[in-house]
Amino acid sequence: MARVLVVDDDRTVREVVVSYLRAHEHEVVEVGDGEAALRAMRETPADLVVLDLMLPGIDGIEVCRRLRLAGDTPVVMLTALGEETDRVMGLEVGADDYVTKPFSPRELALRVDSVLRRSSTPPAPRRLVDGDVVVEEAAHTAYRAGVPLALTGREFDLLRFLVAHPGTAYSRDDLLRHVWGWSIGDQSTVTVHVRRLREKVEKDPTHPERLVTVWGVGYRWEADGVG
Known part of the structure; x- marks a missing residue:
């Protein structure tokens, strides 16, 4: 309750x-x-x-x-x-x-x-590291270059999922299902959260190197910012 x-x-x-x-x-x-x-x-x-x-x-x-x-x-x-x-x-x-x-x-x-x-739900005690981005699942915190990221719960869940699955392109429907747990929903939800997350993990959010757009598909996390 x-x-x-x-x-x-x-x-x-x-x-x-x-x-x-x-x-x-x-x-x-x-x-x-x-x-x-x-x-x-x-x-x-x-x-x-x-x-x-x-x-x-x-x-x-x-x-x-x-x-x-x-x-x-x-x-x-x-x-x-x-x-x-x-x-x-x-x-x-x-x-x-x-x-x-x-x-x-x-x-x-x-x-x-x-x-x-x-x-x-208690998070699995994992520490995900990709370059200068670190996700501490147990503590529900994330860092970039040693600086804590001010993430909402959804933003953290999205970052955790993407960092755990680098190099794989996911559609917005895929992300709604995996991160939000929705079988149907407004895809603009994903778009907004991707934009907000880019502002926190990218050196230049207007030219993302880590959370990149895969045209015609969706989004992909590039390990170590190689894009």
Whole structure:
């Protein structure tokens, strides 16, 4: 059982989400705005936050940004159908997953369970090294040239997977399946995370040498930055 904070200014949406999450045996706390969400996380941190983007006062993007500055609590965002810009912004500030409104409460509950499993599964005690990039699976940390990388949980999972499988080209669908655990999903999720990861591991993100694009296929990690 996990403690989940549900943040949405629509009481009806909160009631439905809370009901389904409690049916999945989670302890659920609900609030209606961003300030209350941040206060709740300071007082009694949750294991995961379900966060609506459109909130009165402090919006969901800013709440997610502040949560990321404070720690690595997983965030599942609720976005309006068709608002791709909002989804991308949510991913850019570190959301782990998103569900578009109107949504299936059952799908949301399953997404929450999936994110919680990934964040709570003990990592294998491996140390992956590729040139100056080091991934410490047990500690869930990564370094470039000895400097710790500020990675979200998803970015770490993506880097870990790629470094563990150098020289292999993966489509965005492949990465959604292997890293996100999704059989279907929005491929822009992968695109955003690849761009963010490049900003942290490449000397020049506009001319990547490590996380390279394989045109017509997807992406490949080049060992030792040889590309």
